[in-house]
């Protein structure tokens with residue numbers, strides 16, 4: 550017999566989360582998650598899931614019937630798009646300007662696809678001219694994949710122009726909107742996005758672990774014409790949809806994360822009540838306040854002003870500042886989490902998130918105050 554460990558409940562402190570995600574969860578969302586668990590085929594729960602689909606359609610600005618939440622984090626949403634769409638031998642133009650574009654390339658290759666990379670420097674948006682060139686050079690490409698909001702650098706790419714280019718060249722667009730959904734303008738139908746995935750824990754300020762996805766009629770047709778079955782049983786949308794589609798014929802596929810879906814429903818109700826455009830504007834306003842404070846502190850942004858994400862602010866760490874020590878002081882003395890640099894920017898930049906519920910005046914003020922105190926203390 551193993552001895553029973555002598556642990557008691559885990560009681561985390563209430564941190565202020567201003568990193569690259571998870572973001573501060575709305576108190577109403579945490580409360581929703583604590584409501585009683587019901588069966589995942591309970592008619593009341595199924596009714597809630599139908600509302601959830603409509604709320605997701607609103608957030609994505611789409612009428613796509615295949616709009617659901619994958620029962621797993623953003624990375625699983627990414628994988629859902631690639632495994633369902635890309636068949637062995639098919640060519641995908643993959644734009645890389647940070648960590649997540651590179652993950653897309655790895656997904657393509659694991660599906661047996663052929664990735665053609667279009668690279669931009671970290672901190673730059675995806676360059677539409679380079680994408681146009683690649684599309685011309687590879688007329689056999691079937692897909693264009695890119696990250697709308699690169700969380701590793703804080704750069705926003707022009708999804709509308711990129712998706713229009715994809716359409717001109719008969720390519721299906723696959724868009725990472727994990728950090729963009731709810732934080733910046735995003736219009737799936739107007740921009741002609743074919744496959745898109747997002748995350749619950751960034752600008753929706755829901756708990757981590759769910760990935761909203763949506764597929765256009767073009768993407769659905771491509772999935773239906775597959776020659777080989779999707780290699781992932783769990784992520785196969787043709788099976789998942791039998792569970793998510795209504796009309797009383799819902800059948801068991803996997804046990805939905807019941808309470809997490811309550812949380813997502815609540816966070817999307819909050820987004821709908823605020824209004825998408827108001828939410829986008831609020832992120833811009835809070836970003837401007839933060840940027841004003843940072844400029845007084847002499848902090849420099851990694852990304853040029855026109856391409857800055859309001860919800861993810863990358864700034865260079867001033868010379869002589871101990872990155873690890875400063876972030877640890879913020880965490881332990883201010884209860885404030887900011888993000889470290891990732892990949893090429895590790896040790897060189899901080900990533901400060903203003904996502905969803907986190908995009909509010911008191912957070913901006915605390916972050917500026919804390920950095921001001923600690924940066925002057927270190928000099």
Ligand SMILES: *Cc1c(COP(=O)(O)O)cnc(C)c1O
Nearest residue numbers: 622623624649698700727728748
């Ligand atoms: C966070 C993030 C992901 C991965 O989401 P997880 O929920 O961590 O799996 C993918 N793409 C981008 C742009 C992200 O910011």
